[in-house]
Amino acid sequence: MFIECVEGSQDELLQRIKEIPGVAYAYKLDKTYNLVVKIESDSVEKFTLAIAQIRKSGNLLNTDTMVGFKS
Secondary structure (H helix, E strand, C coil): CEEEECCCCHHHHHHHHHCCCCEEEEEECCCCCCEEEEECCCCHHHHHHHHHHHHCCCCEEEEECCCCCCC
16 A cells, blocks of 8 residues: 655554554555555455555545455
8 A cells, every 4th residue: 555645644654553453564655655565365345444444544636446366
């Protein structure tokens, strides 16, 4: 998941996101998007819950979510 957030809110948002269950990692970026987040889950329900919690974190301008499945 790529996240564009309000200027100056990256550090606070990053810390909140890291506490969400299912977040494997979250890092700052320095381009169009400010953060990249990897969510790992054993169910679609847990995955969508993590995304919903991230989107409710506040100070978000835009998100771009890509889904990958293990074969």
